[in-house]
Amino acid sequence: MTTTKIMLKEEDIPRQWYNLAADLPSPLQPLLGPDGKPITPDMLTAVFPMNLIEQEVSQERWIDIPEEVLKILYRWRPTPLRRAVYLEEHLKTPARIYYKDESLSPPGSHKPNTSVAQAWYNKQFGIERLTTETGAGQWGSALAFACKLLGLECKVFMVRISFNQKPFRKLMMQTWDANCVSSPSEETKAGRDILEKMPDTSGSLGIAISEAIEAAVTDETGKTRYSLGSVLNHVLLHQTIIGLEAKKQLESIGEKMPDVVIGCAGGGSNFAGLAFPFVLDKINGAEVDIIPVEPEACPTMTQGPFSYDHGDTAKMTPLLPMHSLGHTFVPPPIHAGGLRYHGMAPLVSQLIVEGLLKPRAYHQLKCYELALLWAHTEGAITAPETSHAVACAVDEAEKAREEGKEKVILLNYSGHGLMDLTGYESYLSGQLTDYSLPQEELSKYQEALKDLPKPDLKKTGKW
Amino acid sequence: MTTTKIMLKEEDIPRQWYNLAADLPSPLQPLLGPDGKPITPDMLTAVFPMNLIEQEVSQERWIDIPEEVLKILYRWRPTPLRRAVYLEEHLKTPARIYYKDESLSPPGSHKPNTSVAQAWYNKQFGIERLTTETGAGQWGSALAFACKLLGLECKVFMVRISFNQKPFRKLMMQTWDANCVSSPSEETKAGRDILEKMPDTSGSLGIAISEAIEAAVTDETGKTRYSLGSVLNHVLLHQTIIGLEAKKQLESIGEKMPDVVIGCAGGGSNFAGLAFPFVLDKINGAEVDIIPVEPEACPTMTQGPFSYDHGDTAKMTPLLPMHSLGHTFVPPPIHAGGLRYHGMAPLVSQLIVEGLLKPRAYHQLKCYELALLWAHTEGAITAPETSHAVACAVDEAEKAREEGKEKVILLNYSGHGLMDLTGYESYLSGQLTDYSLPQEELSKYQEALKDLPKPDLKKTGKW
Numbered sequence: 001m002t003t004t005k006i007m008l009k010e011e012d013i014p015r016q017w018y019n020l021a022a023d024l025p026s027p028l029q030p031l032l033g034p035d036g037k038p039i040t041p042d043m044l045t046a047v048f049p050m051n052l053i054e055q056e057v058s059q060e061r062w063i064d065i066p067e068e069v070l071k072i073l074y075r076w077r078p079t080p081l082r083r084a085v086y087l088e089e090h091l092k093t094p095a096r097i098y099y100k101d102e103s104l105s106p107p108g109s110h111k112p113n114t115s116v117a118q119a120w121y122n123k124q125f126g127i128e129r130l131t132t133e134t135g136a137g138q139w140g141s142a143l144a145f146a147c148k149l150l151g152l153e154c155k156v157f158m159v160r161i162s163f164n165q166k167p168f169r170k171l172m173m174q175t176w177d178a179n180c181v182s183s184p185s186e187e188t189k190a191g192r193d194i195l196e197k198m199p200d201t202s203g204s205l206g207i208a209i210s211e212a213i214e215a216a217v218t219d220e221t222g223k224t225r226y227s228l229g230s231v232l233n234h235v236l237l238h239q240t241i242i243g244l245e246a247k248k249q250l251e252s253i254g255e256k257m258p259d260v261v262i263g264c265a266g267g268g269s270n271f272a273g274l275a276f277p278f279v280l281d282k283i284n285g286a287e288v289d290i291i292p293v294e295p296e297a298c299p300t301m302t303q304g305p306f307s308y309d310h311g312d313t314a315k316m317t318p319l320l321p322m323h324s325l326g327h328t329f330v331p332p333p334i335h336a337g338g339l340r341y342h343g344m345a346p347l348v349s350q351l352i353v354e355g356l357l358k359p360r361a362y363h364q365l366k367c368y369e370l371a372l373l374w375a376h377t378e379g380a381i382t383a384p385e386t387s388h389a390v391a392c393a394v395d396e397a398e399k400a401r402e403e404g405k406e407k408v409i410l411l412n413y414s415g416h417g418l419m420d421l422t423g424y425e426s427y428l429s430g431q432l433t434d435y436s437l438p439q440e441e442l443s444k445y446q447e448a449l450k451d452l453p454k455p456d457l458k459k460t461g462k463w
Numbered sequence: 464m465t466t467t468k469i470m471l472k473e474e475d476i477p478r479q480w481y482n483l484a485a486d487l488p489s490p491l492q493p494l495l496g497p498d499g500k501p502i503t504p505d506m507l508t509a510v511f512p513m514n515l516i517e518q519e520v521s522q523e524r525w526i527d528i529p530e531e532v533l534k535i536l537y538r539w540r541p542t543p544l545r546r547a548v549y550l551e552e553h554l555k556t557p558a559r560i561y562y563k564d565e566s567l568s569p570p571g572s573h574k575p576n577t578s579v580a581q582a583w584y585n586k587q588f589g590i591e592r593l594t595t596e597t598g599a600g601q602w603g604s605a606l607a608f609a610c611k612l613l614g615l616e617c618k619v620f621m622v623r624i625s626f627n628q629k630p631f632r633k634l635m636m637q638t639w640d641a642n643c644v645s646s647p648s649e650e651t652k653a654g655r656d657i658l659e660k661m662p663d664t665s666g667s668l669g670i671a672i673s674e675a676i677e678a679a680v681t682d683e684t685g686k687t688r689y690s691l692g693s694v695l696n697h698v699l700l701h702q703t704i705i706g707l708e709a710k711k712q713l714e715s716i717g718e719k720m721p722d723v724v725i726g727c728a729g730g731g732s733n734f735a736g737l738a739f740p741f742v743l744d745k746i747n748g749a750e751v752d753i754i755p756v757e758p759e760a761c762p763t764m765t766q767g768p769f770s771y772d773h774g775d776t777a778k779m780t781p782l783l784p785m786h787s788l789g790h791t792f793v794p795p796p797i798h799a800g801g802l803r804y805h806g807m808a809p810l811v812s813q814l815i816v817e818g819l820l821k822p823r824a825y826h827q828l829k830c831y832e833l834a835l836l837w838a839h840t841e842g843a844i845t846a847p848e849t850s851h852a853v854a855c856a857v858d859e860a861e862k863a864r865e866e867g868k869e870k871v872i873l874l875n876y877s878g879h880g881l882m883d884l885t886g887y888e889s890y891l892s893g894q895l896t897d898y899s900l901p902q903e904e905l906s907k908y909q910e911a912l913k914d915l916p917k918p919d920l921k922k923t924g925k926w
Binding site: 003004005007010075086104106108145148149168171172174176177375376378379380381422424425428 | 468470473549567571612630634635637640835838841843844884887888
């Protein structure tokens with residue numbers, strides 16, 4: 001019988017994260033301040049603790065995972081690597097499809113891999129309280145979980161429309177004792193200003209980020225910092241345990257190097273977590289297609305230029321070197337809330353520019369169609385974000401069948417969809433729509449990038 | 464470091480179910496027909512396939528698990544046995560608390576252990592379609608999942624109030640292609656009769672059972688049968704894989720025989736699944752307290768007499784020998800919907816009469832309080848049913864501390880609470896109430912038992 005579940009023993013868990021910054025063909029580009037000049041690490045200390053800032057700018061290839069972080073990760077890690085034999089049978093493909101099951105963490109996604117690490121480093125630094133923003137609530141619930149286990153307070157600014165319409169992830173956060181408020185709120189100047197001008201606003205991630213950063217930097221005790229769930233280097237670093245485990249698991253059954261590695265990408269963290277250890281192989285000459293998948297409704301990698309841009313609508317963050325649709329871009333309301341971001345992690349963006357990744361975009365209707373096929377064959381109900389990776393894996397498996405090639409396909413199963421069933425309801429009742437963004441509309445938002453600096457990959461950064 | 468997750472290799476999965484009927488000190492009592500006489504297996508053939516009826520009446524100690532059933536169970540089995548070290552630390556108890564994590568199946572509970580087996584046996588028998596009822600939706604979603612994987616149609620009659628108020632488990636069923644209708648429905652005579660008399664009824668499990676049985680027995684193709692998620696012998700049998708795995712896992716780390724074994728009990732299946740293999744040890748002389756836990760609001764085992772009674776309000780089912788609060792009893796609306804049943808599995812009931820089990824009842828406020836403690840220490844959000852087992856385990860761990868005894872406590876973590884967060888919301892907002900049932904009220908319902916036959920454990924049954 002084919003083993004469909006490849007486990008890894010606790011004692012074989014990776015003990016170091018892999019830092020891709022050490023192996024980037026082009027130098028890691030710095031963040032820029034409002035004056036267009038590289039910012040220095042100490043300019044970030046009001047926002048992040050110095051131990052995480054050091055990770056953010058580190059060029060060390062391997063970074064030790066603290067034992068106490070591992071101890072918490074052991075609750076659900078190592079995660080199983082599963083083989084999708086039932087999907088393979090259905091597709092009649094010669095490809096072998098493996099998926100790394102990150103849905104088994106208590107909050108239900110890959111996010112706790114970094115929320116636990118971030119909470120631990122903050123605690124080490126003497127921080128007692130973290131603030132963050134959340135859209136649909138995946139990240140907010142992961143940070144609430146980590147803070148509770150480590151004894152930190154957690155404050156989450158949740159985009160108002162989700163706060164009102166998606167009560168369940170808010171309830172998860174409250175069950176883990178987080179203080180979750182609707183954003184814009186009366187608790188920050190940024191929130192009050194917006195409420196005065198637009199009392200009926202449905203809120204946005206941009207506003208929530210502004211509120212969370214303000215709440216961190218204005219806390220007079222100095223014991224509060226801000227935490228981000230994707231995009232930044234240290235966040236992607238913490239996720240590399242996914243790909244490092246998957247490599248060991250494939251080796252343990254004598255499987256060859258994957259031909260295709262796939263992850264969905266909103267800010268880039270679950271994709272990077274699986275893919276970066278394989279990017280290293282590709283840099284060293286291995287033949288592997290590495291595919292980050294995004295929604296057609298938010299085509300950052302496939303249609304956004306590589307530019308410096310702000311991480312938020314309100315321009316509170318430094319300028320990041322990244323593929324971006326422009327910080328004023330508001331994506332259509334697709335169900336994959338975690339993929340509705342105008343930018344992309346700088347490390348992922350640089351790899352695209354270097355030609356090491358092959359980004360691809362899918363419509364949500366196709367993603368739901370294949371998420372249903374997944375539920376009917378593999379049995380599990382997929383998060384709407386993850387369904388983008390599933391859709392791409394199915395395409396690659398069908399291509400392998402047409403080519404008659406015995407390919408190995410590896411995807412990141414980043415989360416379950418049990419808290420996102422309303423998307424399935426829309427699909428099943430025929431009410432789900434696709435969004436096509438005309439070039440003129442995309443161009444309009446990219447106007448905002450015109451006056452911003454352009455990264456030069458030939459130039460060494462100043463980190 | 465203490466290992467908190469005890470795995471079992473796929474090849475070490477139990478290959479036989481344990482049938483407690485072979486070891487019952489008193490003979491297995493027969494079901495009775497409307498005439499008060501034991502019914503014969505062939506009288507059940509319109510409702511169940513003969514291969515499952517044979518299991519229902521079997522006295523064989525070990526029954527082989529078909530390879531094809533195992534192949535599906537492998538998707539999430541063997542499940543981890545976890546040690547609750549963080550809860551232990553918090554309680555400062557010398558007890559070692561282990562929990563068998565049945566929440567990892569795609570539908571999120573132990574229910575698929577039997578839904579997969581039942582769907583498989585029905586398919587073997589040439590059946591093409593299963594009907595069932597569901598309250599909150601745990602069982603309905605588990606049967607929908609199993610039917611989809613095995614290519615059977617699935618029809619679920621869901622109690623109207625849950626159908627309207629709890630859309631998420633309904634959406635899970637629909638995602639797995641089940642036809643889920645609100646009960647009472649226009650599709651059965653039983654449903655139409657009720658709708659005519661009480662168009663505004665909120666429905667009940669009793670009505671839904673009547674509809675599901677009617678839909679099975681009246682199907683003219685002869686290819687439809689009914690499926691039940693608890694209570695019956697064959698259902699409990701399929702769950703014993705839980706306890707058999709747990710035993711192997713405890714042995715694999717050199718742990719001693721548990722001093723206390725705990726499971727919540729509504730119809731009895733998750734409790735029996737963990738406990739029956741340990742009941743065998745107890746029958747053979749081992750010292751172990753085996754505790755089924757029920758809600759104070761539905762105190763079947765602690766306050767209901769052992770009697771013959773109907774399984775449903777409408778008296779469609781045969782008479783079962785069981786602890787019962789009376790088939791007209793309607794439990795108060797506690798959040799643990801899976802524990803709101805007036806009866807108890809005959810096998811569990813007989814063990815109680817034999818003095819082999821020590822049933823206990825808890826109020827839901829205490830259960831939620833300790834479910835929160837669990838979320839804050841162990842990290843996972845517990846189903847409201849499972850929180851009854853958690854509450855009892857905490858009590859036992861505190862008792863061990865007071866007695867200064869190094870006890871081993873084992874509980875069944877039967878499901879996660881991600882689809883049940885509204886109960887947490889009520890608790891956190893201070894709106895949750897306890898229900899105390901005055902003796903007069905309980906006595907009123909037990910009037911219905913007065914004229915029914917009483918089982919005589921000294922008498923051999925006629926199965």
